[in-house]
Amino acid sequence: MGPYAAARNISGKTILAMVAVVRATDEHGRVFPCSSHMDYAFKIGAMTPQEERFACMMGNPHDKSAKTANVEAAVLFVQFEDGSTWGDDQAGKGMLAERPQKLAYLKRLVETYYESGDAAFAALLDEPEPMSPEFMVASCLKGEADEKTSTIDLAKKRLAAGLQWQASGIF
Numbered sequence: 001m002g003p004y005a006a007a008r009n010i011s012g013k014t015i016l017a018m019v020a021v022v023r024a025t026d027e028h029g030r031v032f033p034c035s036s037h038m039d040y041a042f043k044i045g046a047m048t049p050q051e052e053r054f055a056c057m058m059g060n061p062h063d064k065s066a067k068t069a070n071v072e073a074a075v076l077f078v079q080f081e082d083g084s085t086w087g088d089d090q091a092g093k094g095m096l097a098e099r100p101q102k103l104a105y106l107k108r109l110v111e112t113y114y115e116s117g118d119a120a121f122a123a124l125l126d127e128p129e130p131m132s133p134e135f136m137v138a139s140c141l142k143g144e145a146d147e148k149t150s151t152i153d154l155a156k157k158r159l160a161a162g163l164q165w166q167a168s169g170i171f
Helices: 089-097 099-116 118-125 133-144 151-167
Strands: 004-008 015-026 031-039 052-057 068-080 085-087
Touching: 004 015, 004 031, 004 068, 015 052, 015 089, 031 052, 031 089, 068 089, 085 089, 089 099, 099 118, 099 133, 099 151, 118 133, 118 151, 133 151
Parallel strands: none
Antiparallel strands: 004 052, 015 031, 015 068, 068 085
């Protein structure tokens, strides 16, 4: 992996979701913007105070030799695990609105696995339209599965996390 920008939680509260933007300029003056929507309701857990996590790749993906000359970044929106927010609510509105759709897709994935087996589950993982909320869930599941944790085990864990946040009234 090349150079990347990370977000650090400098608040005293645990972060459940965040929207950040990064703008990297290379030594030739080419600008590479990145928008990062990080919703941990279905992922590895909320971001604790002082924790740092990946936000965006920086630089020119087509010219690895070009050096990054300048980086500007901003956090636009944060939702804390207690449901309170900071920043521009409009910046986080779309991400938060996708949660029920992502939860429904995770439920469907797990039900399909138990009712129809691994092949039907795998087919459902390949079904979502690119850039849809379901596609984002499927991409994360496929990208993070490994020898130790299968895709279905990740889906079950993410479903359980989402159901827990939903029961707490966060969405």
